[in-house]
Amino acid sequence: MxxxxxxxxxxxxxxxLHIGYSExxxxxEAMAPGSEDDWxxxxxxVAETAADIRWALKTLAGRFRKVxxxxxxxxxxxxxRDTVTLRGAARYAHLVELCRELGVSTPEDPYPVWHGxxxxxxxxxxxxxxxxxxxPPGCASKDEGLAYAHGxxxxxxxxxxxxxxxxxSRDAWCRARVEExxxxxxxxxxxxxxxxxxxxxxxxxxxxxxxxxxxxxxxGTRLTADWHRRFRAAAVVYGHLHIPRTTWHEGVRFEEVSVxxxxxxxxxxxxxxxxxxxxxWKGETGDR
Numbered sequence: 001m002x003x004x005x006x007x008x009x010x011x012x013x014x015x016x017l018h019i020g021y022s023e024x025x026x027x028x029e030a031m032a033p034g035s036e037d038d039w040x041x042x043x044x045x046v047a048e049t050a051a052d053i054r055w056a057l058k059t060l061a062g063r064f065r066k067v068x069x070x071x072x073x074x075x076x077x078x079x080x081r082d083t084v085t086l087r088g089a090a091r092y093a094h095l096v097e098l099c100r101e102l103g104v105s106t107p108e109d110p111y112p113v114w115h116g117x118x119x120x121x122x123x124x125x126x127x128x129x130x131x132x133x134x135x136p137p138g139c140a141s142k143d144e145g146l147a148y149a150h151g152x153x154x155x156x157x158x159x160x161x162x163x164x165x166x167x168x169s170r171d172a173w174c175r176a177r178v179e180e181x182x183x184x185x186x187x188x189x190x191x192x193x194x195x196x197x198x199x200x201x202x203x204x205x206x207x208x209x210x211x212x213x214x215x216x217x218x219x220g221t222r223l224t225a226d227w228h229r230r231f232r233a234a235a236v237v238y239g240h241l242h243i244p245r246t247t248w249h250e251g252v253r254f255e256e257v258s259v260x261x262x263x264x265x266x267x268x269x270x271x272x273x274x275x276x277x278x279x280x281w282k283g284e285t286g287d288r
Contacts (some may be wrong), residue, residue: 008035008037008116008117009033009034009035009036009037009038009039009065009116009117010034010035010037010038010039010116010117010277010278010279010280011038011039011041011114011116011118011119011121011123011195011277011278011279012033012038012039012040012041012064012275012276012277012278013040013041013042013043013197013237013255013257013275013276013278014031014040014041014042014043014257014258014259014274014275014276015042015043015044015045015072015199015237015238015239015240015257015258015259016043016044016045016072016239016240016242016258016259016260017042017045017046017047017056017259018045018046018047018074018259018260018261019046019047019052019055019056020047020048020049020052021261021262023262024259024261024262025056027259027272028056028059028060029059031059031060031063031274031275032063033063033064033065036065037065037116038064038065039064039065039066039067039068039114039116039123040060040064040066040067040068040275041067041068041070041123041125041195041197041237041257041275041278042056042057042060042067042068042069042070042104043070043072043125043197043198043199043237043238043239043257043258044069044070044071044072044073044074044075044199044239044240045072045073045074045075045199045239045240045258046069046072046074046075047074047075048074048075048077048079048081048082049079049081049082049083049084050082050083050084050094050095050098051082051083053075053095053098054098054102057069057098057099057102057104058102061102061103061104066105066112067102067103067104067105068104068105068106068112068123068125068197069099069104069105069106069125070106070107070125070126070127070197070198070199071092071095071107071127071199072199072239072240073156073158073162073199073218073240075095076088076091076092076162077157077158077161077162078091078161078162078163079161087163087165088163088164088165088166088167088173089164089165089166089167089173090165091163092127096108105125106125107124107125107126107127107181111123111124111125111184111188111194113192114195114279116279116280117279117280118234118279118280118281119279120192120193121192121193121194121195121234121279122188122192122193122194122195123194123195123197124185124188124194124195124196124197124231125197125198126181126196126197126198127177127181127198127199128174128177128178128181128198128200128202128220128221128224129170129171129173129174129177129200129221130170130171130174130200130217130218130219130220130221131170131171131174131175131221131222131223132145132146132171132217132218133221133222133223134204134207134216134217134219134220134221134222135216135217136148136149136213136214136216136217137213142171142217145214145217146217148214149214149215149217152212152214154212154214154215156215156217156218158170158218174221174223175223178221178223178224182227185227185231186231188231192232193232193233193234194231194232194233194234195233195234195235195236195237195278195279196227196228196231196233196235196236196237197236197237197238198220198224198236198237198238199238199239199240200219200220200221200238200240201219201220201236201238201240201241201254201256202220202224202225202227202228202236202238203220203224203225203228203236203249203254204216204219204220204222204225205247205249205254206238206241206243206247206254206256207219207220207241209243210241210243219240219241228249228250228252228254229250229252233252234252234253234279234281235252235253235254235255235278235279235281236252236253236254236255237255237257237278238254238255238256238257239256239257239258240258241256241258242258242260242261242264243256243258244256244257244258244259244260244276253281255276255278257275257276259272260272
């Protein structure tokens with residue numbers, strides 16, 4: 001683990017920047033810390049191309065004391081617009097090296113410890129994927145769930161753009177990531193709280209408000225349903241759903257921190273642009 005000196009800063013988080021949209025790129029261009037000690041968590045879906053991902057993370061790393069990144073599904077796409085044509089684990093490894101060149105922490109690095117207000121906590125960016133275990137009602141298997149989704153027309157683009165190479169499937173890749181990540185988290189000191197950061201929610205409850213329930217299949221895994229308790233989470237940070245809010249589950253705060261697409265955030269009463277404060281937590285009212 002690595003650490004930092006205490007200060008007056010805040011641990012902040014944002015996700016789903018989707019800077020391929022000019023309006024969202026402008027949000028990153030305007031983003032700035034509130035103090036020189038602020039850390040920023042970026043919980044995935046920065047962009048689809050390596051060049052855009054590099055630009056956004058380089059911009060943010062030049063402003064915040066520390067930036068931590070967990071990949072979303074869009075970063076892992078092998079998109080026809082991207083000059084980087086790597087697939088699966090090789091693409092992920094390429095993005096990890098890109099982050100390291102920029103000084104950005106990744107799921108493959110030692111978990112840094114936040115010693116600022118609300119600390120100490122180990123801030124753990126995770127890469128876990130999904131295994132289709134958040135099935136639609138009435139479906140008993142992945143095959144049944146996918147058939148149902150194809151019947152409704154609600155199918156995630158991952159099915160065409162996110163390749164699991166060298167794993168035989170995305171769910172097999174997910175299981176391997178869960179096993180390795182669980183081992184690493186179990187090695188943390190037993191008295192050290194965590195902030196767990198994953199692009200996908202670690203528990204299914206945030207997906208209960210989806211307009212299209214079948215999309216939950218691409219939103220996580222039941223294998224992590226107890227991780228907020230097992231690994232002493234002070235907070236769980238995620239994105240992906242494009243439904244920014246605070247919920248509480250078994251006494252643990254879950255923060256969905258996404259910006260989302262312009263067509264989504266334009267409908268909200270408050271404009272987007274600023275990250276959400278994770279620590280220090282001052283007890284703002286959220287969904288309970």
